[in-house]
Amino acid sequence: MKLNPDFIVHKMDGETVLIPTANAPFHGLIQGNESVEVILECLSEDVTQDEIVDEMCRRFRGDRALIEEDVADVIARLDSIGAIQR
Amino acid sequence: MNEKTKNAVYDLLYLLSCAVNGEAPDKARCEKMDLSEVYSLSQYHMLTSAAAFALEKSIELPREFDQAKKKAIRKLALFEIERxxxxxxxxxxxxxxxxxxxxxxxxxxxxxxxxxxxxxxxxxxxxxxxxxxxxxxxxxxxxxxxxxxxxxxxxxxxxxxxxxxxxxxxxxxxxxxxxxxxxxxxxxxxxxxxxxxxxxxxxxxxxxxxxxxxxxxxxxxxxxxxxxxxxxxxxxxxxxxxxxxxxxxxxxxxxxxxxxxxxxxxxAFGQEGSDVSESEELEYFVFSGYCGTEGNANYNYLNKQLGGDDSGSSKRKYLLRRIFISGDDLRKSYPFFYRHKALYPLLLIYRPIKGAVTHPKGIAAECKRLKGFKVKE
Missing domain, CATH: 3.30.460.40 (Beta Polymerase; domain 2)
Known part of the structure; x- marks a missing residue:
């Protein structure tokens, strides 16, 4: 899976935001913390959910099971707005 | 300015002052604000996002302010990407x-x-x-x-x-x-x-x-x-x-x-507080909105064209200039006749007929404005 090209990741005011363009099925705004930033970075290429979890475990300290849950939650939210391409 | 508008103005100025000076507005004051009035005024001035950044430090952000802030962030990001x-x-x-x-x-x-x-x-x-x-x-x-x-x-x-x-x-x-x-x-x-x-x-x-x-x-x-x-x-x-x-x-x-x-x-925005007493100049800013008003534009335009002179003779001279259009106005509005000046007499026939057909009410409104124009003291 990867990020739908109709969504653009942009950094401003020190925050990462996910911006839907005119063609996107969603017309709002996603603002994220550091972990969302890493997940979006991973999704710039075709990756599996496990690969994203591996990268998150490399960058952040924490229980793998909890990280898996967080990643699954973010992916589900991005999926629900059409931001994921499979 | 009526009392409701005055309160909304002072509340908005207060929020903006807090936003740009990095302060949290007083929670009790925010809770007493007529936020729908503040919202309308902030929208008129394209300042809702700035007000939202201040408000959210002290109270739960009302939905319309939150939406305006998100819209501003999204638009800014799109501008940055396209630019x-x-x-x-x-x-x-x-x-x-x-x-x-x-x-x-x-x-x-x-x-x-x-x-x-x-x-x-x-x-x-x-x-x-x-x-x-x-x-x-x-x-x-x-x-x-x-x-x-x-x-x-x-x-x-x-x-x-x-x-x-x-x-x-x-x-x-x-x-x-x-x-x-x-x-x-x-x-x-x-x-x-x-x-x-x-x-x-x-x-x-x-x-x-x-x-x-x-x-x-x-x-x-x-x-x-x-x-x-x-x-x-x-x-x-x-x-x-x-x-x-x-x-x-x-x-x-x-x-x-x-x-x-x-x-x-x-x-208006200094940290010493919004000490803006009855100010005509502030009123002009308040009632102009972020893109000005037609009323201001009409008054200022006529005032400039008449050279601040609202006498009958001044108005008659202006009317003649409007009818016998020339110079930059001719170049912008009728570039063909500007380039082919020998055909100018045709324009003098064409314009009144076109005006009478396409926008008679506009012409009547302009004549009424000119007739009633008085220089403000």
Whole structure:
């Protein structure tokens, strides 16, 4: 899976935001913390959910099971707005 | 100003002051505000996002403020993304450019998204406007206006608009046009690019005042321009060459104007509190909104055309100039007859007939305005 090209990741005011363009099925705004930033970075290429979890475990300290849950939650939210391409 | 509006004005000024000075507004005061009035007023001035940034520090943000803030963030991001592509294309094609106004002012705010904007303004090499048009259209922009005024307009969904300027001012501001002839001699190279330019901070401030003044004497200008002035001075004034700035403002004839609006901005947004007593000047800003009003534009236009003289003879002379259109007005409105002056008598027949058919009410309204025009004391 990867990020739908109709969504653009942009950094401003020190925050990462996910911006839907005119063609996107969603017309709002996603603002994220550091972990969302890493997940979006991973999704710039075709990756599996496990690969994203591996990268998150490399960058952040924490229980793998909890990280898996967080990643699954973010992916589900991005999926629900059409931001994921499979 | 009625009491409801006055309270909304003072509450909005308070929130904006908190936003740009990095303070949390008093929670009890926020809870007493008529937030629907504050919201309406902030929308009229494109300041809802800035107010939201302040409010959210003290209370749960009402939905409409939250939506406005998110919309501002989204729009700003889209502008930044599109602008990066456009300027990269200008670099590739050797077109010099100068980003203007809101593009740079947003960076002086504590959060760029506090500074809402409906378009991005860029000055370009006036000899390359067709090349610019080709670039913009190749990027999916629609050209909405080309070659008529001092800027061309390009738009793209969702509501992204770029104004590409050939000149900084149009012929209706001759003093400013003269000052900015050969504008590139006043610019510095932007170190990060080959064809990008910037003003010095002093010259940016001077241009900001000129632009603000232009709107002020026409349709009016709102609280956002006053806030821009405050924010810029707060972050830059201590480092400016004030002697140079004063000299240039004097050359431009707006030294008094700058002093007056700067003082008003300091009183409205300064950390000492919004100490703005009954102020006619503030009222003018409040009722103008971010794009001015038709009422202001009509009054200021007539006042300028009549030279501040509302006598019958002055009005008759103006009417004759309107009927026997010439000069710049002819060039802009009827370029064909401007180029073929031998056919001008035909225009004198064509115009009244066209007017009577296409906009008789507009003509009647203009005549009524002229008849009833009185210079304000």
């Amino acid at each position: 990066a592509k456009i300027l990269a294309a200008f670099e590739k094609n050797g077109i010099w450019y100068l980003p203007l106004k809101g593009i740079l002012l947003a960076k002086t705010y504590p959060k760029a998204a506090m500074r809402e904007m409906c378009d991005n303004d860029i000055l370009c090499d006036s000899g390359k406007m067709q090349d610019v048009r080709d670039i913009m259209e190749s990027m999916g922009f629609t050209c909405d206006l080309f070659g008529q005024f001092n800027h061309d307009v390009y738009s793209k969904p969702p509501s992204i608009e770029f104004e590409i300027h050939h000149n900084l001012f149009d012929s209706d501001m001759p003093r400013f046009v003269d000052y900015y002839t050969d504008v590139i001699s006043r610019l510095k190279k932007d170190g990060n690019s080959s064809f990008g330019y910037r003003f010095s901070d002093e010259d940016f401030y001077i241009f900001m005042l000129c632009h603000m003044y232009k709107h002020y004497i026409n349709a009016g200008t709102g609280l956002r321009s006053l806030l821009d002035l405050y924010v810029f001075n707060r972050s830059h004034r201590a480092k400016l060459d004030l002697e140079y700035v004063a000299q240039e403002l004097k050359t431009l004839g707006i030294e008094e104007y700058e002093r007056s609006v700067r003082n008003l901005a300091d009183k």
